[in-house]
Amino acid sequence: MEKENVPQDKSNLTKNNVKELLYATDENGNYTTTLSTGWEPKTIALSNSIEEINERIAEARQQVLNGEVSPVVYFMEVNKMDLTILASYVGMWKWRVKKHFKPKNFATLSDKILQKYADAFEISIAELKNIKTE
Template sequence: MKREEVPQDKSNLESAHFRELCYAVDENGEYVTEHSTGWNPKTIALDNAIQEINERVATARQRVLSGERSPLEYYMELHKMDVGILASYIGLWQWRVKRHFKPSVFKRLSAKILQKYADIFEVTVEELKNIEGKGNCA
């Protein structure tokens, strides 16, 4: 794309003074860098992804509050992780982490395991156990 064709559409990131670095071709046919404030298709895709993440966090929160799941599912979604990533961070098999999503199993976790989870999610053990005061997003 030519230098003057680099998209300068409005985006949510523009308010954060974010500018993306793009490559373009100048009038001499040389590759140069050019800043872009946004591109509508990319902005729409980003907004959709953020909306989906927020919905997943809200769903996980409801499942925890209704007693279907342990708070680990909420924090995992909040921190944009999946079971594989969480398992690798805590150093346990995925099947064990999945078991910890059961409220009955979560209540019996040792202080050591709870502290590991709390450290991963950068919360206290008490915050890990009780999400009642937490909103949908951080």
């Protein structure tokens, strides 16, 4: 793509005055770098992804409030983690973390284990135990 044809569409990046670094060709056909504020197809894909993440967070929150899963599931979604990533952060096997997804197992966790989760999610143990009902 030629430097003067690099898209400058409005995107989620423009809200924070952030520009993306791209490679383009200059007038001599040599590759150079240029800045772009966004590209509409990429913006649409990013917006769809963010919308899906927000839906997953809302669903996880409702499951916690219904007593179907533990708060670990909710905070894992809020922090955009999956089971593998969370297990590595807390230093436990995946099967063990998955066991903590059940409310009855979560209720029996020691403060030491709860602190590992709280640290991974950058919250307090109190926040981990009490999801706001707002």
